[in-house]
Amino acid sequence: xxxxxxxxxxxxxxxxxxxxxxxxxxxxxxxxxxxxxxxxxxxxxxxxxxxxxxxxxxxxxxxxxxxxxxxxxxxxxxxxxxxxxxxxxxxxxxxxxxxxxxxxxxxxxxxxxxxxxxxxxxxxxxxxxxxxxxxxxxxxxxxxxxxxxxxxxxxxxxxxxxxxxxxxxxxxxxxxxxxxxxxxxxxxxxxxxxxxxxxxxxxxxxxxxxxxxxxxxxxxxxxxxxxxxxxxxxxxxxxxxxxxxxxxxxxxxxxxxxxxxxxxxxxxxxxxxxxxxxxxxxxxxxxxxxxxxxxxxxxxxxxxxxxxxxxxxxxxxxxxxxxxxxxxxxxxxxxxxxxxxxxxxxxxxxxxxx
Numbered sequence: 001x002x003x004x005x006x007x008x009x010x011x012x013x014x015x016x017x018x019x020x021x022x023x024x025x026x027x028x029x030x031x032x033x034x035x036x037x038x039x040x041x042x043x044x045x046x047x048x049x050x051x052x053x054x055x056x057x058x059x060x061x062x063x064x065x066x067x068x069x070x071x072x073x074x075x076x077x078x079x080x081x082x083x084x085x086x087x088x089x090x091x092x093x094x095x096x097x098x099x100x101x102x103x104x105x106x107x108x109x110x111x112x113x114x115x116x117x118x119x120x121x122x123x124x125x126x127x128x129x130x131x132x133x134x135x136x137x138x139x140x141x142x143x144x145x146x147x148x149x150x151x152x153x154x155x156x157x158x159x160x161x162x163x164x165x166x167x168x169x170x171x172x173x174x175x176x177x178x179x180x181x182x183x184x185x186x187x188x189x190x191x192x193x194x195x196x197x198x199x200x201x202x203x204x205x206x207x208x209x210x211x212x213x214x215x216x217x218x219x220x221x222x223x224x225x226x227x228x229x230x231x232x233x234x235x236x237x238x239x240x241x242x243x244x245x246x247x248x249x250x251x252x253x254x255x256x257x258x259x260x261x262x263x264x265x266x267x268x269x270x271x272x273x274x275x276x277x278x279x280x281x282x283x284x285x286x287x288x289x290x291x292x293x294x295x296x297x298x299x300x301x302x303x304x305x306x307x308x309x310x311x312x313x314x315x316x317x318x319x320x321x322x323x324x325x326x327x328x329x330x331x332x333x334x335x336x337x338x339x340x341x342x343x344x345x346x347x348x349x350x351x352x353x354x
Contacts, residue, residue: 037072051080103239110242117257119226122278127223129331133345135178147225151185158327198230228264236268243273250298274311
């Protein structure tokens with residue numbers, strides 16, 4: 001800034017404001033310059049309403065600048081930040097609305113449901129890593145976290161922002177690691193519980209399927225809540241689900257509930273594409289010995305008994321857990337677990353499912 005401009009700035013600093021401070025200390029002077037003895041600057045008011053009341057101050061600022069030795073004339077303009085209206089608030093969790101036809105988002109080729117008979121078997125971890133693996137294989141992938149009461153996908157993808165809704169009706173989903181993601185966990189404050197009955201769950205599912213701009217997707221993976229409740233019923237009855245994958249650990253207790261999930265999909269006439277045995281084995285990182293903490297081969301035998309494909313056997317892996325907690329799914333890497341998920345993804349692609 002030139003010496004003349006500095007002198008003008010000092011003169012403006014001597015103009016006190018009615019509510020305290022001055023034009024300079026309140027950081028209201030913009031674009032101050034002096035050309036051929038003419039001082040030009042902008043006074044930015046806090047709001048348009050205040051700017052309309054500042055004409056006397058604008059004239060006083062011009063007079064103060066003209067009084068500076070070496071200044072022939074002064075031109076000051078009033079300005080204010082552009083006033084923008086906040087986007088309409090989108091309410092999630094109302095009752096489902098009647099609609100014609102099935103809940104099939106436009107542009108989505110297939111819907112793939114990932115379910116389990118009980119919680120704690122790693123279904124959400126499988127869903128997130130399978131989505132990433134398919135995206136790395138060149139597929140356009142979306143992931144709908146339909147576990148309304150226990151959404152975990154935002155954490156697994158490292159997302160903290162809230163999806164935008166420019167008109168209060170359409171939801172712009174978030175994107176991370178090549179996957180388009182929608183979760184009720186991104187719509188509520190962290191730690192806020194969704195204490196909803198069945199009709200509200202169905203309404204939320206309808207909104208997250210049909211009001212989200214999913215775009216053109218090869219597949220939309222739906223991470224279902226555990227069990228066989230309202231969300232499973234609504235999804236399979238009211239949308240065109242291509243097929244379901246059931247995740248279970250090898251232990252008998254988990255298989256008891258997995259059989260119920262399989263029976264539920266059969267009752268709802270949703271094809272079961274295969275089973276995934278998660279936490280199949282623990283490999284000691286020190287000695288390399290294998291330990292079957294949750295039993296051995298239970299899911300394999302169940303798949304053979306039912307004539308359903310066993311899509312994969314995934315070990316208990318510390319790095320998988322750490323990667324999920326850190327928001328960077330293990331399928332993003334190149335290690336054994338990433339290769340396992342890549343193999344699972346290619347099996348679905350080669351089978352024409354995705």
